[in-house]
Amino acid sequence: MLDGGDLFGRPNANDREQTRFLCSATGDLGFDAIGLGEKELNYGLPFLMEMIEKYDLPYVNANVRDTKTGELILPEYLVVEKAGIKFGITSVLTQAQKLKSMTDDDLGLEVQAALPVLRELIPRMREEVDSVVLVGHLGEGSTETALKDVVGVDIAVMGHTFRNIKTERVVGDCALFSSAHEGRYIGRADLFIDATDGSVQAIQVESIDLDDKIENDPDMLERVNGFKEEMVAFNEAKRSKYPRSLGSEKESYLGDRSCKKCHEDLWASYAESQHMRAFRTIRLKGQNTEPECLVCHTTGYRFMNGYEDERPYNDLINVQCEACHGYGSEHARDGKWAAQAKDSCVVCHDQENSPEFDYATYWEKIKH
Amino acid sequence: MTEAKGLKEVWRTLAVLVALAVVLPAIIPGLLNEGVAAKGGDWKSVTVLYTTDIKGKIEPCG
Numbered sequence: 550m551l552d553g554g555d556l557f558g559r560p561n562a563n564d565r566e567q568t569r570f571l572c573s574a575t576g577d578l579g580f581d582a583i584g585l586g587e588k589e590l591n592y593g594l595p596f597l598m599e600m601i602e603k604y605d606l607p608y609v610n611a612n613v614r615d616t617k618t619g620e621l622i623l624p625e626y627l628v629v630e631k632a633g634i635k636f637g638i639t640s641v642l643t644q645a646q647k648l649k650s651m652t653d654d655d656l657g658l659e660v661q662a663a664l665p666v667l668r669e670l671i672p673r674m675r676e677e678v679d680s681v682v683l684v685g686h687l688g689e690g691s692t693e694t695a696l697k698d699v700v701g702v703d704i705a706v707m708g709h710t711f712r713n714i715k716t717e718r719v720v721g722d723c724a725l726f727s728s729a730h731e732g733r734y735i736g737r738a739d740l741f742i743d744a745t746d747g748s749v750q751a752i753q754v755e756s757i758d759l760d761d762k763i764e765n766d767p768d769m770l771e772r773v774n775g776f777k778e779e780m781v782a783f784n785e786a787k788r789s790k791y792p793r794s795l796g797s798e799k800e801s802y803l804g805d806r807s808c809k810k811c812h813e814d815l816w817a818s819y820a821e822s823q824h825m826r827a828f829r830t831i832r833l834k835g836q837n838t839e840p841e842c843l844v845c846h847t848t849g850y851r852f853m854n855g856y857e858d859e860r861p862y863n864d865l866i867n868v869q870c871e872a873c874h875g876y877g878s879e880h881a882r883d884g885k886w887a888a889q890a891k892d893s894c895v896v897c898h899d900q901e902n903s904p905e906f907d908y909a910t911y912w913e914k915i916k917h
Numbered sequence: 918m919t920e921a922k923g924l925k926e927v928w929r930t931l932a933v934l935v936a937l938a939v940v941l942p943a944i945i946p947g948l949l950n951e952g953v954a955a956k957g958g959d960w961k962s963v964t965v966l967y968t969t970d971i972k973g974k975i976e977p978c979g
Binding site: 550551552553554555556557558559564567568570571574586588631632633634704706707708709710711726730731732734735736737738739740741742743744745746748750773776 | 958959960961962963964965966967968969970971972973974975976
């Protein structure tokens with residue numbers, strides 16, 4: 550069994566817990582090799598290493614090195630014996646993605662160009678094994694380019710894809726199997742392999758849709774359901790750190806469109822600021838359900854009648870006027886500022902999230 | 918009458934295709950097995966299962 554990488558989820562706490570569960574299940578499924586994808590670094594290198602060690606995950610990669618030591622972070626290739634054939638399995642990662650985690654933009658890792666690495670490595674592997682397998686986390690076009698350039702790969706599985714691709718093909722002397730995407734499919738290739746030289750004949754290749762027609766494994770189903778219950782408790786614990794206890798039940802947030810009706814010039818200034826893009830930045834990182842992020846990327850998250858992160862949702866995304874000035878209902882009633890806006894900056898622009906914050910400098914960015 | 922005869926031909930063709938669909942998967946691996954054996958070498962039967970880009974999902978949405 551092979552996996553082409555990007556087993557891990559998006560860079561947020563929920564996905565990290567889900568990934569932890571997935572790693573435990575993957576370890577039990579008995580994969581022979583898993584290629585390193587860039588998503589494997591989403592929770593940092595120590596987390597990846599913890600998963601590898603704890604669940605005995607056979608990760609492999611030949612082109613990601615520690616910048617300081619120059620050492621590979623994972624085994625360069627694995628040797629697996631099946632049906633009397635010695636397979637050498639390696640993987641390379643695309644250079645197209647910057648390696649970063651949810652907390653660190655620089656992991657101190659270098660991704661080397663895949664082709665020179667493979668040109669040097671494959672002949673060395675062939676001296677030791679009967680058949681060479683590449684689990685390439687390179688994407689559609691680059692995998693084919695690599696196989697046309699590098700001689701000596703017998704079987705390749707393509708990772709770093711964004712759709713399910715069913716078309717298997719022969720590139721040079723290599724049988725290339727395409728992706729079986731997002732766990733919705735599993736690819737199966739029945740092969741004849743010549744033990745004397747590793748050459749391959751495929752007799753049947755199929756992409757199996759893992760839909761309701763495939764019966765659930767009772768033990769795995771029980772584990773998944775147990776995990777879901779754990780996640781409910783996990784999410785409740787996270788949310789409880791940010792109780793909706795501030796403000797007043799009698800007051801309401803009116804939303805920036807209401808402010809615009811009387812303050813179009815001020816609203817125009819807001820519309821040009823990063824405050825109006827605050828939710829987008831967490832959505833792009835998959836963090837838009839994280840309470841600790843929502844506190845500062847929405848309006849009134851900890852206040853009564855503020856941003857709702859459960860159904861029915863409301864329009865209070867972004868750091869709108871009322872995030873700094875308080876309930877619009879108060880202001881609409883007496884025309885006064887409901888809050889001293891200046892003091893509210895440091896609630897979010899604190900040492901942890903905004904260490905370079907300086908009121909005079911930052912004010913220029915939102916001046917209104 | 919001519920139309921009915923034509924339909925009978927269609928059904929006969931379909932019946933043959935269905936029969937082939939059932940029988941071929943069973944006999945082709947055997948034929949190929951003989952084919953690769955005829956080429957010489959030490960051919961072994963291996964099944965590769967593969968997944969990619971699971972992206973943290975434990976079940977599909979919906």
